[in-house]
Amino acid sequence: AQKVTQAQTEISVVEKEDVTLDCVYETRDTTYYLFWYKQPPSGELVFLIRRNSFDEQNEISGRYSWNFQKSTSSFNFTITASQVVDSAVYFCALSEPGGYQKVTFGTGTKLQVIP
């Protein structure tokens, strides 16, 4: 069975600090997809990134970067120079082939960026 663990329940950082959100997953499949979503205080879920299991290249998008390591089954998310607008709950998710009914979400990490 697939499982996503976000061990950090809540993180507080001061603005401009870098912060890394951890995500560890378990799956028996060799083909799978990993996602990160952001849920700001307003409640909506915003898609950030999708990565397939065959692409281990790290990705950078502005202040956001993702480190995918199959060897440790981790897909960590780093925010550089954090801003107050980054305050949100961040969810990591895992999808195995066969459709979205198999998407498993982690329990989320609440990030608070203090001005």
Added chain:
Amino acid sequence: DSGVTQTPKHLITATGQRVTLRCSPRSGDLSVYWYQQSLDQGLQFLIQYYNGEERAKGNILERFSAQQFPDLHSELNLSSLELGDSALYFCASSQTGQPYNSPLHFGNGTRLTVT
């Protein structure tokens, strides 16, 4: 703005009642998904429709039902409501319904409070 529209934004009702939640997917998306987010259960997949047909069922109670109409909008019907049904209900859509070529885009959610 994800392009997925959910109405209403908030709903307060009494136990035993029935409510209908509505979702309009992004333009061009054929697949609609319903998720329930509660504090103790996290994000739980309920049901998926693709082009009007039910494709997958998750942890959806028998008191709940859904459908997708020819214009692709979807409705989630919740009946005989219980206090434990209080949650944030998300609708998401994707172009094809498969994770490897189209990510999920979520609406803003409907917050249901059962009193």
